[in-house]
Amino acid sequence: MTELSYRDAVRQALIDALNADERVFLMGEDVGSYGGCYAVSKGLLEEFGPERIRDTPLSESGFTGAGIGAALGGLRPIVEIMTVNFSLLALDQIMNNAATIRHMSGGQFNVPLVIRMATGAGRQLAAQHSHSLEGWYAHIPGIKVLAPATIDDAYGMLGAALADPDPVLIFENVMLYNRAGTRSDTTVDITSAAVRRAGKDITLITYGGSLWKTLEAAEVLASEGIDAEVIDLRVLRPLDDATILGSVANTRRAVIIDEGWRSGSLAAEISARIMESVFWELDAPVGRVCTAEVPIPYPKHLEDAALPQVPGIVAAAKATFGTTK
Amino acid sequence: MTVDEIKAAFLEALNRVAPEIDVNDLDPIEDLRDAFDLDSMDILNLTIELHDTLGADIPEADVRKLTTMASAIDYLEKLLG
């Protein structure tokens, strides 16, 4: 058990992966000399050399495609994309190539590619660097989408993703990099959601940067007599239906907290699954707390106002109760 | 009237007086008032029931003989002969 930051955990995962398997290499914009735009790969160039820590041109489509080719050729590339906004330049590669080749080749070729990218708002980086588009990627069959929210997941998911024979996208919320904690030696899977707080009155479903706000909201609710269960999705595709629906069937109430926009969101998908499977267990309409449907504003107060926050989560949860609580 | 018929009639009467008690639990020599929390009103109702169903004319002085199932059946058998 050592105290470290989320950033340290990802860096340690990279180091361990690079040491464990010589086929593994990291490439992306500014990952080498600059040390990564969020300083995750700081010092790796010195330790592993330019062959394995490769700075790329500003061409997301180009280097993501190179990563796909390297994976097809037998390597285990880790592609870092600065932010999810920029990943849209690589969307063609991700969706039309990485996600489809196993299917289109009749299973002859698989793409063991890992793409890491930063997501989320809160650092005043304005509308071109702050969005949460992981829900879009969770729409695409053929890839796995991960959202580590804890130190253990930040460390453990990278190794698990590299071991997966198919493309895996890892979304690291920018507000989590400085978050400190300890790492346990438990191995992590990339198939299940985790119950981060057990409760019996309502299920709060979230992931990534919103997990900690949701846990804080759960404590506020506890002080008002509402015992909330908090589910960290961890894996956005494929969703762990058993954990989500089992919890909601138990508590009969659900609120989904999603930093993405509400319309067509991951929150909408989860809400629909709840209706499909456990409608007859519900005691209240499903609630959602999402980001306001605006490009993320630059000013601090507007940025805060646009994002899911603790009071909004508490209010949404309480709205699912009538006079009983 | 056979002993079995008297017993059945007695249990039926008891059931009408206090439907919430389980007559299957009845210990034949236990005092009904203690076992089932019966009071004098219940015993009076039991006497009336036995009068109405068996035609047993139980004098007031003999009502105390109804306090256990064994003594009641014994008494009713002699009374109805």
Add this chain to the structure above:
Amino acid sequence: MPSLGADMEAGTLVEWLKAPGDTITRGDIIAVIETQKGAIEIEVFEDGELTALLVEPGMKVPVGTPIAVINGEPEPAAEASSAAPSSTEPSVEPSPVPVSRAPSKPDVRLARTQARISPAARRIAAEQGIDLTGMTGTGPEGAVISADVPSHAPTHSRGLDLVEMRKAIAAAMARSKREIPHYYLSHTIDLTHAQIWLEQTNAERRPAERLLMGALFLKASALAVAERPGFNGFYTEDRFQPSDAVHTGVAVSIRGGGLVSPALRDANILSLTDLMAKMRDLVNRARKGQLRSSELTDATVTISSLGERGVEQLYGVIYPPQVALIGFGAVIQKPMVIEGTVLPRSTVAITLAADHRVSDGQAGARLLNDINKLLQRPETL
């Protein structure tokens, strides 16, 4: 919804015994409601025509809520609801209060808000065969949710809920001890003569006409309080209102726990035989949970006896807003000095718990003496 005691907050309508258009007369039983003291039959206090029912069976409404209209103009909304009482379509369920709007414009949206039932509550109710019509919900926007569905079905059956009864007793007794400054007196009297008289009387009677000692206690107490109004009446709004009539509350214990003390009206006027018949009927109905509304509210003084269990004396807690409780212990053999000689006698301890705001110990002692004198001459009761 009538108040059937100071501790009652709401009642559930179980069934209507009269329909709109029926002619009713004072004393008719028009409905059955479920309260903490079991199912109670509701009597009316005026003559006329029942024109509208405002509350559906199964609906729980607070005390004071109108549940029916007598001699009123038929309300369109209420009429519509009574015309289709068995409707199972939730969107057309009536609101509990008649909506005074033009009948040509039914407010579907308003009607629907009264019938919100969560999916979970619907499923559970369907599985258990429970009708949720008109139930009050505790969910969002007043929706009926799973927690509101009774765990076992008998919302429409008549009977006793001992848990609810315990709550009612708790509320009434806590209020009594909080508000009423009780004082207590005890007097042990010779009951030998009354007992002999009772045995002789019963020896000649068929079982159904026999008397219990409890009937003598009730009659003697009723006669005594009729002459001493400080023990018979209600203490409300900071003053005592004596009652001319004597309606004795008869404390009836319920097997399995619980207590109810329904009123036996005009106990001081009834003959012993009539009194005994009424007492038997009252006790039997109380134990089945089939009392009438007036029986829960009319008692002006309570008579309690724990003698059946061998207890010598009982010190009662007054049932508010009454001001006295007369208790009788077990009839037991004790040595007594009669004209200089120690003799075995049947005795009973009579106790009085009385409200010191209304009476004093001196008056209470006289009351117990009066009861003693009456019991010494059972043939005059």
